[in-house]
Amino acid sequence: MIDSIKSMSNYIDAYQKSIQEPEIFWSEVAAQFVWERNWDSVLKWNFQTADIKWFEGAKCNITANCIDRFALTMPDKKAIIWEGNDLNTGSKSLTFKELQIEVSKFSNVLKGLGVKKGDRVAIYLPMLMEGAIAMLSCARIGAIHTVIFAGFSAQSITDRVNDCDPKVIITSDSMVRGEKKINLKKIIDESISQTPQVKHCIVLNRGDEDINMNHGKDHWWHELMHEASSNCEPENMNAEDPLFILYTSGSTGKPKGVLHTVAGYMVYVGYTFANVFNIQKDDIFWCTADIGWITGHSYSLYGSLLNGITTVFFEGIPTYPDHGRFWDIIDKHHVTIFYTAPTAIRALESFGTSVFSSKKLSSLRVLGSVGEPINEEAWHWYHKNVGKGNCPIVDTWWQTETGGILISPIANITPLIPAFATLPLPGIQPMLVDENGVEIMGNEVEGNLCIKFPWPGMARSLYKNHHRFLETYFSIYPSLYFTGDGCKRNKDGYYRITGRVDDVINVSGHRIGTGEVEDAIEAHSNVVECAVVGYNHDIKGQAIYAYLICLDKTVDVKVLKNEIDKIVSDKIGVFSRPEQIQIVDGLPKTRSGKIMRRILRKIAEDDYANLGDVSTLLDASVVDQIILGKTKKISQS
Ligand code: PRX
Numbered sequence: 001m002i003d004s005i006k007s008m009s010n011y012i013d014a015y016q017k018s019i020q021e022p023e024i025f026w027s028e029v030a031a032q033f034v035w036e037r038n039w040d041s042v043l044k045w046n047f048q049t050a051d052i053k054w055f056e057g058a059k060c061n062i063t064a065n066c067i068d069r070f071a072l073t074m075p076d077k078k079a080i081i082w083e084g085n086d087l088n089t090g091s092k093s094l095t096f097k098e099l100q101i102e103v104s105k106f107s108n109v110l111k112g113l114g115v116k117k118g119d120r121v122a123i124y125l126p127m128l129m130e131g132a133i134a135m136l137s138c139a140r141i142g143a144i145h146t147v148i149f150a151g152f153s154a155q156s157i158t159d160r161v162n163d164c165d166p167k168v169i170i171t172s173d174s175m176v177r178g179e180k181k182i183n184l185k186k187i188i189d190e191s192i193s194q195t196p197q198v199k200h201c202i203v204l205n206r207g208d209e210d211i212n213m214n215h216g217k218d219h220w221w222h223e224l225m226h227e228a229s230s231n232c233e234p235e236n237m238n239a240e241d242p243l244f245i246l247y248t249s250g251s252t253g254k255p256k257g258v259l260h261t262v263a264g265y266m267v268y269v270g271y272t273f274a275n276v277f278n279i280q281k282d283d284i285f286w287c288t289a290d291i292g293w294i295t296g297h298s299y300s301l302y303g304s305l306l307n308g309i310t311t312v313f314f315e316g317i318p319t320y321p322d323h324g325r326f327w328d329i330i331d332k333h334h335v336t337i338f339y340t341a342p343t344a345i346r347a348l349e350s351f352g353t354s355v356f357s358s359k360k361l362s363s364l365r366v367l368g369s370v371g372e373p374i375n376e377e378a379w380h381w382y383h384k385n386v387g388k389g390n391c392p393i394v395d396t397w398w399q400t401e402t403g404g405i406l407i408s409p410i411a412n413i414t415p416l417i418p419a420f421a422t423l424p425l426p427g428i429q430p431m432l433v434d435e436n437g438v439e440i441m442g443n444e445v446e447g448n449l450c451i452k453f454p455w456p457g458m459a460r461s462l463y464k465n466h467h468r469f470l471e472t473y474f475s476i477y478p479s480l481y482f483t484g485d486g487c488k489r490n491k492d493g494y495y496r497i498t499g500r501v502d503d504v505i506n507v508s509g510h511r512i513g514t515g516e517v518e519d520a521i522e523a524h525s526n527v528v529e530c531a532v533v534g535y536n537h538d539i540k541g542q543a544i545y546a547y548l549i550c551l552d553k554t555v556d557v558k559v560l561k562n563e564i565d566k567i568v569s570d571k572i573g574v575f576s577r578p579e580q581i582q583i584v585d586g587l588p589k590t591r592s593g594k595i596m597r598r599i600l601r602k603i604a605e606d607d608y609a610n611l612g613d614v615s616t617l618l619d620a621s622v623v624d625q626i627i628l629g630k631t632k633k634i635s636q637s
Contacts, residue, residue, distance in 0.1 A: 001281060001307045002032050002274035005410055011426075018426035019453075025427065026054070026456060030267045033306075034069055035060045036236050039263075045454045047479040050470040053240055054264035054456045061234035062243065062266045063103060063140040066305035068234065071100040078310045081284070082129045083329050085176045085316035091333070094129060096308070099136070104232035106137040109224040113168055113200045117142030117235055120166040120245065122198075123291075124157060124188060126150045126175035127315045130204050130221065131291045132301055134170045139243060139262075142235035146245040146257070149292025150175055150182075152573045154190035156255075160247050161195040163257055164463055168200045170221075174207035178320035185211040192217075239263035245463045246294055248400040249513035250472060251484075251503040257463030258400050265403050266306065268457025272404040272425060273303030276394050277337050277366050278411035284363070286312035286330070287339040294400040295370055298457075299339060303404070318344050323351040327359040327386075338386070339368035339396075341509040345378045345386075346539045353385050361386060366411040367393045371509030372541045373497055379418035397421035397497050399483060400511070401473065403457030406430070407495050420496045429453040432489060437477040448501055449487040450480035499542075503597060505534035506542050510575045514597070517544060517578070520571035521564055526550045531587050531595045532578065535604035543579035545604035547626065550583050557583065580604075582629055586622040588614070603627055 005011045018025040023042035030039070040057030070077065075097035083091045094102065115121060121143045125131040131147070138145035146164055148157055161169070171188045174181055185203055189212060192198055203213070204221040213220075243262045247255040273279065285304045289295035291313075304311035312333055318326050326348065330338060367387050369379075374395055383393055393416065396408040406428045407421040414422050424430050432440040432447030440447040458481070462469040476482045486498040500506065503514040514532045521530045529549045537543035546564070565577045588596045602611050608627055614620045 001279060001309075002029070002270050004274045004279065005413060005426075008413055011410060011413060011423075014426045015424070019429060022427065022453065026267065029271050030055060030263075033060065033267060033270065034065050039239060043454065047454075047474050047481065050461070050466065050474045052454045052458060052460055054454075055239040055267070058239040058263055059236045060239070060263055060266070061140065061237050062262055062302065062306075063136050064234045065266060065270070066136065066302060067096060067100045067103060070096040070305075070308045074308065077308070079305060080129055080132055080311055080313055081333055082313045083315065083333070085178070085320065087321060092129060099133070101230045102133045103136045103140055104230050105225050105228040106133050107140045107232040108228040109202070110137055110141055110143060110168065111232075112224070112228070113202075113219075115141065115143050115167055117237075118144065118242075120144045120146055120164045122157075122161060122164075122166040122169045123147045124150055124169060124171045124184060125204065125291075126172065126177070126184070126206075127290055127313050128172065128204070128206065129313060130172075132313065135244075135291065135297075135301060140232060140234050142237055142241065144242045144244055146247070147292050147297070148247070149290060149573070150184060151292070151575055153570050154187045155571045156573060157188065157191040158194045159254055160257070161191065161198060163247075163254070164245055165197050167198065168202060169198050170202045170204070172204035172206040173209035173211045176207065176315070178317045181207065183209055183211065185209070189214075237262045240460070244297065246297065246400055248294075249504060249511050249516060251513060252515045253513075255513070255516070256468065256472070257465070258459045259461045259463050260403055260457070261460050264456035264458070266302070268404045268455060269298045269303045270306035272457070273299060273309075274307050275410055275425065276396060276405050276408050277339075277368065278413070279307055279309060280336075280365075281308070283336045283365075284310050284312065284334055285337045285339070286314070286333070286335045287368075288314060288318075288326070288341070288344060289339075289370070294403075295339075298404050318348055323348055324355040324359060327355065327361060330364060331360050334363040336363050337366045337368070338364060339370060341371040342369055342374040342378050343372065343508040343539060343541055345369070345374070345382050346541075349378060349381045350539065356385055361388060364388075364391050367391045369393060369395045370398075372506045373499055374419055376418045383418075392416060393418075395419065395421045397485075397495070401459040402455075403459065406451065406455070407497075417490075417494060420490070420494045422494045424495070427453075427455045430487075430495065431480065432487060433477055433480070437480070443489055443491050443493055446486065446488045446498070448477075449483045449485045449495075449497070450477050451483065452480055505532075505544060507534070507537075507544060507575060508540045512544070512572075512576050516572055517546070517568060517576055520568045520576070521546055521548065521578075523571065524560075524564055524567055526552055526555060526560065527564075529587065531597065531600055533597050533601045533604055535601060537579065540579075544576070545600070546578040546581045547584045547587060547600060548581055549585070549587065553583055555583075557581065582626070582633055584622075584626050584629060586619065586625070588620075588622050588626070589618050590616050591618050599623060600626075603630060606630075
């Protein structure tokens with residue numbers, strides 16, 4: 001386990017040291033990991049060119065750190081506990097020794113299919129133990145994994161595959177979520193017909209589905225594993241070799257392949273896991289995030305295993321077979337640390353508290369929140385009903401690009417204020433700037449959140465597109481990393497994230513680019529143009545509102561909505577469907593043709609009194625027409 005901060009004064013000292021002597025600070029953290037060769041330099045960086053290198057010259061393998069050292073010292077400790085969707089499926093577990101064997105075997109399977117260091121491997125799997133095995137096996141042989149969330153459509157898979165050219169895709173015949181069963185292989189088949197570069201597809205038999213196996217290309221997981229040797233030494237990786245690519249949405253264009261590298265990511269994720277959650281050696285950690293998202297990568301998988309801590313994987317949903325499922329799993333596996341998203345908390349809150357009378361939840365020590373701002377009411381509900389008033393809530397702020405948590409309380413140490421992510425972790429130098437990039441000093445202020453100094457876990461590039469990396473994150477405010485988030489700093493220097501200031505929408509913790517949804521909707525033959533915005537939603541945090549200019553305005557809106565839902569589900573995924581649509585005559589545009597989304601957001605939230613300056617609009621009467629249309633729409637529904 002990585003050493004962790006023990007008191008507030010300890011935190012202050014660590015923070016000071018990390019700012020004044022960052023290289024010494026991080027080399028002391030890094031010394032707690034297993035290296036094949038030590039680094040020649042701790043840090044080289046230049047935010048003007050977005051070149052960042054940590055631990056250059058060092059050699060290591062993240063699986064030697066996650067698995068091998070614990071397979072030696074505590075072979076029988078559970079590394080992963082898996083809980084199935086259906087109650088009668090029960091649970092399974094793998095010890096560190098068993099995980100070492102499974103990962104070594106699957107590593108040999110990949111090698112047998114010709115996968116070499118530096119090759120990409122796509123993983124399209126639900127929350128199964130095999131998802132962890134597949135990711136770790138890639139890391140063991142130096143292949144770059146790219147996990148595609150199993151809620152994405154065939155078109156989204158194709159876009160990602162065409163960007164990163166994996167040799168192999170790993171999937172399962174089916175997945176189950178609640179009462180829904182989805183044939184994943186069918187979705188892959190649809191995608192593979194457009195991605196000839198994929199040479200092999202490994203299929204896990206999850207549900208005995210009747211699927212089509214393509215001779216020569218498709219292989220059953222269990223058949224390949226049956227023949228594989230259980231010896232596979234970890235590949236010696238350079239510190240800055242790529243570990244994984246994870247696609248995420250931005251304001252514009254296609255999803256970005258965020259690239260993380262081996263050593264910095266390992267050190268940062270291991271360190272933040274141990275510290276933020278105040279980890280004790282017998283903890284059972286459960287993060288409800290799917291491995292398809294960064295939280296699943298960094299804390300369900302890598303962070304916990306890097307500390308030798310048991311991690312829980314859950315295949316299902318919080319409301320199946322009933323809304324007490326999360327609490328039953330906590331009791332069943334004696335979970336001590338529970339990490340989830342505000343949207344799940346709010347959804348469960350809506351069922352009331354009677355469910356808690358039959359749940360103990362006495363094993364819990366620490367609660368966490370991630371992915372979106374947590375409102376105060378949800379914070380208190382979570383604290384009182386789940387944590388029984390005894391468990392600190394760590395409201396952890398971070399991003400796919402940051403690799404790990406940047407601003408968060410340290411459990412049992414940082415005094416909490418509901419809905420505040422509180423203070424930066426050691427090594428993190430946040431800065432608030434105004435629209436011109438001028439630093440906003442002092443407290444009781446609000447601005448755009450930037451980070452001014454590198455940390456080991458930060459993304460190094462966008463796959464095959466360093467220029468876009470530089471443009472997106474380091475050019476808006478030159479020489480600063482720009483997060484895209486707005487943020488307040490209170491009188492005590494505590495940070496409160498207010499949400500995105502760009503055109504990214506956060507629906508139920510899923511990051512969605514407005515541009516992607518607009519492109520999908522505009523594929524509908526009746527839609528000439530559209531604008532999509534996010535608006536506040538009681539459970540999802542934000543929901544999508546789409547304004548549409550249509551060729552035929554007399555169309556039945558319900559029918560149109562169903563058709564648009566289908567298009568968006570096919571092109572992106574079900575989670576990106578708009579909550580509401582409205583047909584409009586025009587969109588509020590500036591003279592240069594830019595859509596003023598600020599106004600559309602206000603209208604979607606019925607905040608007509610605060611539309612702000614409309615004088616720069618080409619035709620301000622459009623705004624009144626949209627408002628009129630919206631009020632009519634409400635009175636008709
Ligand atoms: O807007 C912030 C929000 O989620 C965005 C990052 O999304 P993604 O890359 O998908 O990663 C999510 C999991 C780390 C951020 O720009 N966000 C994340 N955590 C918080 C948050 N907003 C407020 N409070 C948080 N704790």
